[in-house]
Amino acid sequence: MRRVWLFLLATLLSLAPLTLVTGTAHAATVTIPNGTQFTDTTGAVVHAHGGGVIKVGSYYYWFGENRNEDNSFRYVSAYRSTDLKTWEFRRHVLTQASDPELASANIERPKVMYNSTTGKFVMWMHKELATDYTQARAAVAVSDTVDGDYTWQGSFRPLGHMSRDITVYTDDDGTGYMISAARENRDLHIYRLSPDYRTVETRVQLLWPGQLREAPALFKRNGVYFLLTSGATGWRPNQQMYATASSVTGTWSDLKLVGDSTGYGSQTTFVLPVQGTAGTEYLYMGDRWGNSFNQNVNASKYVWLPLEFPTDTTMTMDWFAQVGVDTAAGKVDGVGGPWETVTARHSNKCLDVPSRSQDDGTQITQYTCNGGMNQAWWFKDMGSGYVQVVARHSGKCLDVANNSTADGNPIIQWTCGTGSNQQWQLQDAGDGWLRLVSRRSGKCLDVLDKSTADGAKLIQWGCGTGTNQQFKRGA
Template identity: 70%
Template sequence: MSLKILLTMVLAALGLSLAAPAGAAPVTVTNATQFKDTSGTVVHAHGGGMLKVGGYYYWFGENRNPDNTFRAVSVYRSTDLRTWEFRNNVLTQASNPELNLANIERPKVVYNSSTRQFVMWMHKENGKDYSQARAAVATSATVDGNYTWRGSFRPLGNMSRDITLFRDDDGTGYMVSAARNNADLNVYRLTADYLGVASLVRTLWPGSSREAPALFKRGGKYFLLTSGATNWQPNQQKYATASSIAGSWTSLSNVGNSTAYGSQTAFVVAVQGTQATSYLYLGDRWAGAWNRPVNESQYVWLPLAFPTATTMTMSWFPRVSIDTATGVVAGMP
């Protein structure tokens, strides 16, 4: 008898199963609200990103103290993108002395299949001002386990603020961050283990003052969505495309309205199902815009539309229908 069959029999006797989570039913997400987890507690995943592992979407993000300093990077999981189960504070002030007083922003996680490690990159400051402008790295053997702090640094000596991660189809890792006091966006190729920077690939649109980058790939084309730099106030989001990350990028084009419907880019998640692959904009409506703590911020999630292979639009909807089984995401009036 195989080990798997034996284990299945034991689990069946206990009323458990080896099966993946059941397929999710269609759900509706209401925009410009604070989401709550399955225990009724407000979800704190601000400036965050998502990673799908098995049948679950894992949502990492900022969880801050009332004075906006770092409390934790929290992670939640869901099969349907609405029903969020709190899993862990994967990085906390107790994780390393460097985090006792800090700002940790825009945590993003990717999986390195060679090292079998989940690797988190983030923007790190000293908790008092924005003079450090450092990138930081942490790792874990499990997606929602405690992450080990690997340190912070300026990539190749460059300032590094708002940040995103991207793992290409061939396994190459990239990090994009705002540099030179947010004047530039630098695209870096990561080392094979994703723990460091191997090279500076490009500096995009020097002097254009872009931040909040979100990089994704659709139909062989790379899309980079960013915001302007206006502190907590929302502004015009812009995007560009390329056939190669290291190649030429188009000029920036507007998407959405002049304030991104009162939000700022955090991430773009691909929702792949049996009928379609949809792309969902995840945005933050920052409470700092009305002089309140970050943990009072709200979420704005909107479907992205693609009139052509290299153009993108985003319209406002008060609610969004999400079917993770079919991959169909649609705005609702």
């Protein structure tokens, strides 16, 4: 019997590490909300707009634009994280005081690469004057450490060409490339860098002349190079497109569409490979520029989405209100859904966020059902018999404005939180219809004045038997 107990004990001990590993891997998944600003570990807003990420050791380092209120250059700021959600501010690695040339400059899209031969970290960026965009230069700064002070090396037009939106890429053999928009964004150039990555040696590609492409992001997957870009429409978001090639210097495919017609309200910034024990998946990083909604760059929000690859040379990007990331496993997944319409019984119209607004405070209306993402909702279980109702296009929640308990109070979308004014009970109204009852007020979701018109507003009202308080969920 003693031998049996010893055998059982040894078996349990041998299983313990597996249990611990499984628990740790599960705990590593974090959920990142989309279309929001991020805050660092001190609660300060993260300003890493137009940025890029480099992994050093166990940390991901994120560099980006941190601007003045007039949109001119203030800092390139650096943050680090192990999970891509919890960001620690490190320092402003480049400032107006770093060099006289930066005192009246605009610095955009900083990207950092590591040179294994020199042991230096090299930052490339787009440089303009603070007052206008006549310079169209590339610029370089160098540091001994990834998050140290970067020493300004100067700005120039590579091989005499204009250089605007910019990114960099380090190939498997250590060859460095810089990609930038040229000729007033009409062309896209790929340059091979010098061995120390501090200047360009030669232009190896002139891509899609005259097609107005900018915001490049280059990455490699399964031996295939992908180059993702946006159109050039100022601050206004537009259709993202991509091409593929078997080598950087080889023949690139025609451009193909990816995502929706506005890049889900964002512009390409970077594509980050997230490599872990289960493989490598790819995270689209985009900026929803503040200037596109009448604010400034520092009001910009981040759009991060999983990229999917139906074949080795095709790519898709879908919208999710949240993204789940497990950096230990190398997993990037959309979070949310199933997505459903919510149809009013009296009008047969759908709950709708007008004009696909992303803004907090937009009042919900009814509108003819059309399959838009602003008519798609996720009933997110909150426990205790309540749900949040989350809009797919914005990631915001159905909310009783101002936490009110009054009849007639507007129903709006608002950034999801823990308030009872964003929690709803689904009550059976018979024949497959439901009433949505606010946990905060005990009142029902109601179409104002029993209107059947497009654009009729949603309010809360004391619950009754009216069909303007009855709704059906549908695929």
